[in-house]
């Protein structure tokens with residue numbers, strides 16, 4: 001393709017926790033680059049999802065949800081989200097259209113300010129009736145920074161390709177910044193850690209200690225194509241170890257099994273996954289450990 005015809009740009013994907021940001025980025029990319037769960041604060045770091053549409057390479061920046069942070073991990077997550085706007089060619093604000101009150105979304109809009117235009121994306125329209133959508137759109141009219149509004153379901157895919165097409169032709173002319181077949185900037189070791197964390201979130205639900213994170217300790221590729229991955233599930237207190245292990249280790253076994261299947265699905269070859277639990281006191285208040293967990297960049 002003629003380089004002069006190419007386009008490439010960054011699209012920041014912002015919104016409250018649980019709005020469906022990661023589901024949407026995965027839908028754009030057509031693969032699970034970012035983990036998804038029914039719980040808030042699933043995404044803890046900035047993750048790029050890359051896709052090509054005709055002459056355009058679109059670089060979606062998935063972010064942690066924006067909310068009022070209290071703990072240091074939360075503060076760094078919200079900071080990461082707000083910083084994703086810098087240098088973005090378009091900013092999408094994903095809003096869960098099913099919410100009863102939109103006050104929290106209005107607060108996010110106020111926080112984002114008026115200097116950068118925002119594309120409002122009402123998500124989860126599969127869950128509400130169309131009549132309500134018009135009334136919701138009217139509620140957002142008080143914000144002049146909203147340049148356009150889309151209504152989508154990231155889960156069913158409704159409206160997603162229209163939005164992709166719309167974004168693609170609005171990206172600046174530029175050579176592509178990433179190789180054509182690359183889907184994310186996340187190194188495989190971190191991606192695999194995220195896949196295991198997704199299973200922890202899904203299988204432990206409210207029992208999962210907030211502080212838990214996963215670290216890939218070793219990664220060995222074998223000649224027959226299979227891979228051996230050893231990961232630590234890091235918890236803050238000894239008492240939390242038992243929650244992760246479950247009775248006779250049944251829970252960690254189930255987590256490991258599901259995570260392995262997910263990894264194999266995406267990697268396309270057999271995975272031997274070994275999980276163990278490690279206790280590290282109060283890691284969330286220690287910047288060097290936050291950095292190790294990929295939450296602080298520098």
Ligand SMILES: Nc1nc2c(ncn2[C@@H]2O[C@H](COP(=O)(O)OP(=O)(O)OP(=O)(O)O)[C@@H](O)[C@H]2O)c(=O)[nH]1
Pocket residue numbers: 015016017018019020021022023024035036037038039040041042043044063064065066123124125126127152153154155156
């Ligand atoms: N019905 C329906 N559910 C959706 C839709 N989009 C996302 N979800 C669900 O909403 C939940 C949250 O989705 P995520 O993609 O993890 O949300 P997020 O905005 O990335 O959340 P954080 O990372 O915590 O900020 C999951 O259970 C998704 O399956 C949608 O269009 N329709």
Ligand SMILES: [Mg+2]
Pocket residue numbers: 021022023034035036042043063064
């Ligand atoms: Mg997310």
